[in-house]
Amino acid sequence: MKAISKITIPIWCLLTLMSFGSVLVSPAFFKYAGLIALSIPFFILANALWFVLLLFKPSKKIIFPLVLLLLSIPFVRSTIAYNSKQKSGKTISVMSYNMMRMNKMGDRGGANTMRAWLQSEESDIKCFQEFLGTKEVIKAISSKGKYHSFVGGYGNSYAIFSKYRIINSGVLYKESSTNNILYADLKVDDDTLRVYNVHLQSMSINPDKELNQQGFDQNYESVRRKFEIGSARRAGQLDDLISHIEDCKYPILIVGDFNDIPFSYNYFKLSRHFENAFENAGNGLGFTYNGKIPFLRIDNQFYNDQIEIFDFETLSNIDFSDHFPVVGIYSITH
Structure with missing residues (x-):
């Protein structure tokens, strides 16, 4: 089991990083970049679920979903907003x-x-x-x-x-x-x-x-x-x-x-x-x-x-x- 996790965790992290990194690649240069980017919500949700599961079963491996979730913050911020209205003068x-x-x-x-x-x-x-x-x-x-x-x-x-x-x-x-x-x-x-x-x-x-x-x-x-x-x-x-x-x-x-x-x-x-x-x-x-x-x-x-x-x-x-x-x-x- 440990041998499997040693293989699957790096592969999963690599796939997540490839998904996140697709927004840095122009579709004019690599035509599949836009399609790969569509997988970003899946990877965010999957890593969130992985993190929550490890909260109930403490493991040093929790560092992997934690880091991946931190890297996903720009995507979450671009998707969900919470702001209070500001006072303004002439607008x-x-x-x-x-x-x-x-x-x-x-x-x-x-x-x-x-x-x-x-x-x-x-x-x-x-x-x-x-x-x-x-x-x-x-x-x-x-x-x-x-x-x-x-x-x-x-x-x-x-x-x-x-x-x-x-x-x-x-x-x-x-x-x-x-x-x-x-x-x-x-x-x-x-x-x-x-x-x-x-x-x-x-x-x-x-x-x-x-x-x-x-x-x-x-x-x-x-x-x-x-x-x-x-x-x-x-x-x-x-x-x-x-x-x-x-x-x-x-x-x-x-x-x-x-x-x-x-x-x-x-x-x-x-x-x-x-x-x-x-x-x-x-x-x-x-x-x-x-x-x-x-x-x-x-x-x-x-x-x-x-x-x-x-x-x-x-x-x-x-x-x-x-x-x-x-x-x-x-x-x-x-």
């Missing part, structure tokens, strides 16, 4: 929302109901993905709160509405791209705030056809390939985003639909450069996806060290789309 509220093509299908209340809510929502800055708004919609949202607007990307897929004057704006990719990154520089009193509105590469997986038991069995290779391609493309898009940011000296907010869970290369790479609003001011699990794949937090807001976060909330009662809106409350600190 900037920022909403990000993937609108599911303005809910053109009408199966979640319809575009008109969604538009009425968008007009009544009072965030200072609103960033939309899958917007596809007509001139009438843009005018309606802009005039209600006297917002300035910048709309761009393929078919007006992305929009930034701001109560602050837009002094500069742009699009990272040519307009034929269905996934894109918009940015706008906003004049906030004596400061300039750079806001990036992000919608990284989608998986293009149909949960109705490909993720039920029969569909998954039949389309496993297709689903795996879509996952690998999507992960690699998002890694490249994130590299482009970070390169674009390098010369920017302003306070920076990066918000939108990242199409990546917290256990991913993109999330951890961005977290090395920026703070995550959910981790520092959110509560609970903060799931943002409202579709048929449950328990996903793929919509995020990140900010740099010239900004302070006071509150962050997922509006899970707003279910017009297959995403929930997220709202962060910030102030510029310098």
